[in-house]
Amino acid sequence: MKRLLLCFTSFxxxxxxxxxxxxxxxxxxxxxYHFTPAKNWTNxxxxxxxxxxxxxxxxxxxxxxxxxxxxxxxxxxSKDLINWKHLPVAIPETIDRDTSWxxxxxxxxxxxNTSGFCKGGSCLVAVYTVHQPNRKLETQYVAYSNDGGxxxxxxxxxxxxxxxxxxxxxxxxxxxxxxxxxVMVVALPQEHAVRFYSSSNLKEWTLLSEFGNNxxxxxxxxxxxxxxxxxxxxxxxxxxxxxxxxxxxGPHGGPFMQYFIGNFDGTTFTNDNAGTSYLAVDEGxxxxxxxxxxxxxxxxxxxxxxxxxxxxPTYPWRGQFSIPRDLSLRxxxxxxxxxxxxxxxxxxSLAKLSxxxxxxxxxxxxxxxxxxxxxxxxxxSNANLIEATFTPGSAKSFGFxxxxxxxxxxxxxxxKIMYTIAxxxxxxxxxxxxxxHPLVVSVKPVNxxxxxxxxxxxxxxxxxxxxGEKVLTTYVFPQQDATQMSVFAEGGNVKAESLRIFDLTK
Numbered sequence: 001m002k003r004l005l006l007c008f009t010s011f012x013x014x015x016x017x018x019x020x021x022x023x024x025x026x027x028x029x030x031x032x033y034h035f036t037p038a039k040n041w042t043n044x045x046x047x048x049x050x051x052x053x054x055x056x057x058x059x060x061x062x063x064x065x066x067x068x069x070x071x072x073x074x075x076x077x078s079k080d081l082i083n084w085k086h087l088p089v090a091i092p093e094t095i096d097r098d099t100s101w102x103x104x105x106x107x108x109x110x111x112x113n114t115s116g117f118c119k120g121g122s123c124l125v126a127v128y129t130v131h132q133p134n135r136k137l138e139t140q141y142v143a144y145s146n147d148g149g150x151x152x153x154x155x156x157x158x159x160x161x162x163x164x165x166x167x168x169x170x171x172x173x174x175x176x177x178x179x180x181x182x183v184m185v186v187a188l189p190q191e192h193a194v195r196f197y198s199s200s201n202l203k204e205w206t207l208l209s210e211f212g213n214n215x216x217x218x219x220x221x222x223x224x225x226x227x228x229x230x231x232x233x234x235x236x237x238x239x240x241x242x243x244x245x246x247x248x249x250g251p252h253g254g255p256f257m258q259y260f261i262g263n264f265d266g267t268t269f270t271n272d273n274a275g276t277s278y279l280a281v282d283e284g285x286x287x288x289x290x291x292x293x294x295x296x297x298x299x300x301x302x303x304x305x306x307x308x309x310x311x312x313p314t315y316p317w318r319g320q321f322s323i324p325r326d327l328s329l330r331x332x333x334x335x336x337x338x339x340x341x342x343x344x345x346x347x348x349s350l351a352k353l354s355x356x357x358x359x360x361x362x363x364x365x366x367x368x369x370x371x372x373x374x375x376x377x378x379x380x381s382n383a384n385l386i387e388a389t390f391t392p393g394s395a396k397s398f399g400f401x402x403x404x405x406x407x408x409x410x411x412x413x414x415x416k417i418m419y420t421i422a423x424x425x426x427x428x429x430x431x432x433x434x435x436x437h438p439l440v441v442s443v444k445p446v447n448x449x450x451x452x453x454x455x456x457x458x459x460x461x462x463x464x465x466x467x468g469e470k471v472l473t474t475y476v477f478p479q480q481d482a483t484q485m486s487v488f489a490e491g492g493n494v495k496a497e498s499l500r501i502f503d504l505t506k
Contacts, residue, residue, distance in 0.1 A: 087427060172226060192213065
């Protein structure tokens, strides 16, 4: 997220420029199983790649302050996507006569040394945007690493793409088997467009086509952080579709991601749902600038997004990333749609983390009441995973109350995750003191059942409905004693056919 910072509402702008030098530490809001930098500001995930048995995560980072600025590429590695080793800045800004900040991009493994940068086999190549505020210029650079991604050397003939434009950014590159070349998708933010380029060596790029230009999807805010992947439909590898993702300011203001399903013939992307209708990746108010991991060993597409900070300050870090999500396409009554679920990679890690700290209930009937799921000694950490399958009954609404205070359960310090039967709406209703507005999405039971996955991690909240048909991502900022949770039904009964709760405290 770059110049979009200047285009959002004054509310969002004040969020990013909020000085925090006097802010007290907030360990109660530090996530357990979501990525946060050790300190200082972070925004877009960059260069996500699995390499030599480790997940490498690069990120837009301010190495000096807990606010946006001095953009460089921070770096961390993990073997399980939960426990992270924080490493020195991999690609720092340069400050000379032309200040150059390192904006977003990607990292690929050049397995066949197409670039000529590699020594003794493959190497990692970063393709990213250099932002020069003094020159009002954004260009695309490449840099290479022969030490496993710890440090990068810039190509001596950079930039590799220069349109002499102030807004031209966020390249995402993949190897295309059909072309036997690298394909880049990169944003023209002000034109509400993306461009496709091809290259045989990552250094010389040929324009293929352009998509958007105010004719496709939602285009009232700048377009950023595009990427293109191919996914099987209904798990059928013989039936695949290309999916183009774009980040933008949304129809209600604030962060928003949309996607387009269609075909890419090696030159042009064609949208199956032509026109200005749009499909939302996430229905919450914080999910943005997501990109997938390259080189996934299982061959899956695993998406990670930035959770844009809201007004409530955190310290000594600010900003975090979403749970990694497995992507799939499924046929629905509305057509082919994107589904997202917490990645199987991380759910295995979470299962190990919870160990014996889990419980399961079967065929639990809740009748116009709140049933406690936590106690003074269990499931009271605000770091939990809840998985439930409900069969709606006579209740008007049902769901979960999380981050509640035992001294004030009727209002104030709690957040309600509620499904309203009459309107088929899933909503997140914040308690007093939280900085979120109510979030609502339409979703209907499947075969008479509604499935919910709730991931609460200190200050982050992600709710997946019906195996990821719909997702709501936001923040909550509970007070220190607000750690209670319960399942509820209002105006009648509902049956929880299965209910599993995991305590994910490390």
